[in-house]
Amino acid sequence: MPASPVPAELFPGHAAMRDEVEAALAAAVPETDPPHADLPWLRDFAPFPIPGRLRAAMRHSLLAGGKRLRPALTLAAFDACRAAGDSFDRDPNGPFVVEPVWRENAMRAAVAVELVHTYSLIHDDLPCMDDDSLRRGRPTCHVAFDEATALLAGDALLTLAFQILSRLHPHISVGACIDELASAAGAAGMVGGQVEDLAAEGDPHSVGSGKQLEVIHRAKTGALIAAASALGGHVAGAPTAVVNALRSYGANLGLAFQIADDLLDLSASSAALGKTAGKDVAAGKLTYPALYGEKGSRRRAEDLIAQAIDGLEPLGAAADPLRALARYAVDRDR
């Protein structure tokens, strides 16, 4: 099985972040106990030993590589907030210092977001859902293991995400961070979007309109990307207005990524995608290109990115990496 293709940097500094995230993810579900000594905040999660087969299934899907868009976004949003000056620091008279615990919190939030993303991929790939056998160039979890193990590995990753957030250093609101992630991931967010998407499958007319399609995509894909961005603000101690701006930026970015994915799915090969190509069309799913055509879809994505970039105004030049990331979303399939 070929390795997943390594994409170019999504924004300046992305490659280093991606490597850091890979190490943290590997430590979050270590091959053997105890966890990596360099990440002591991941210790002591275990009242009982984690079964080896479960651990292997969790690692199979979690450590399959990829762009790590969501955790990188959390870290980039955190960095932007901290670099935006000390205008919203807790102690406005203190020197501007990013203390290690702040950065550690940012990494925990980033890891939690990727755990939720990975759980959603494992469950989406199951036979009763999208029934996909290939993901990031590797067999999906239930193909490599079995359905029951894949189901439980997803459950365990989702639970671990909240456990990791529960151990944030308490200089920020643990409750607000968990609410942000759970709200995005749950019945009124990602899970709800998935239910609506399955209902629309094979019956595109049931979706009714582009507006409904957008609601589905905003819930299914956009909500978690919005939360990833907002969490960067939460763990930086940013004021509510900045957290809200980051959430809107992420929501627009997420929808633009989804439209770009639809466009890619039309044109790319399975090898380039690292997953089965042309599947959306075969499944009779309503997509942006099916509704608005290729040109109209690209224009919609560009409008969203323009909105996303506009919303970063309060962060000034510190948000340049986030602006570069937004432009990548629409430029990558050219």
Add this chain to the structure above:
Amino acid sequence: MPASPVPAELFPGHAAMRDEVEAALAAAVPETDPPHADLPWLRDFAPFPIPGRLRAAMRHSLLAGGKRLRPALTLAAFDACRAAGDSFDRDPNGPFVVEPVWRENAMRAAVAVELVHTYSLIHDDLPCMDDDSLRRGRPTCHVAFDEATALLAGDALLTLAFQILSRLHPHISVGACIDELASAAGAAGMVGGQVEDLAAEGDPHSVGSGKQLEVIHRAKTGALIAAASALGGHVAGAPTAVVNALRSYGANLGLAFQIADDLLDLSASSAALGKTAGKDVAAGKLTYPALYGEKGSRRRAEDLIAQAIDGLEPLGAAADPLRALARYAVDRDR
């Protein structure tokens, strides 16, 4: 389909608690938005409307009745801590008053525990797991709806549990409560126990010994009951020693309940159980009676209950309902 049998009180005061829990669960996943006006803390969970089919599936499994052992345990543990005197109140000079927000926190924790329990039942019943079609006298979620919807309803209930805990009134540690629940529910707890249990199925000798069977049951069943009990202590602001005592009590109680379930499964009819009877034996699962015989199993359960009751010493007479609950665990199948 006959309604699930309503059991007698597990301890004095249990019936009233059960009714209160039923109302809170119905409000946690309301039939229509907005949520019940009497429970304002459940509002505003929704960035997007929850799809009707998802909502119906969540309610189908959540509102199927039953003893509500776990949430009742959380409330009883909370009440015991608050009644134990003000020796561990935050303000030792203040009058002993259970403020409404304290009790509201206890109900949130109780609801969160039952959401996690219900999610685990939905996933356990799926065809790739235990493939069960009957639960609490009603068709299981994937039979009443479909597999994809059941899978997602479980995911949504698990996520909602953490969201509800994230909104605890902040006079207690939100992080500690979420850590307690996630630790019990995750890879090193309930999910891990389920994986080990499936591995042992049809191959009882792989379990090797009674000790291994006990580890599986402590993880699969005991961990969540232990967390339910400990959470009552957390939300009461009890000191660590009391929280630990409540956790041990719950762990022993949970294992005793599992042994009693094994004994019931041997003897009872499907109608009395509200689920398919004799299933464990048919599946070749290793059970306590299979390993120790009926008499030996009953003795083991009684030992565990004696340990559970001993551990309640620090709470004095305030823990009498918890002692009654422990005795119920071993007496109910007589």
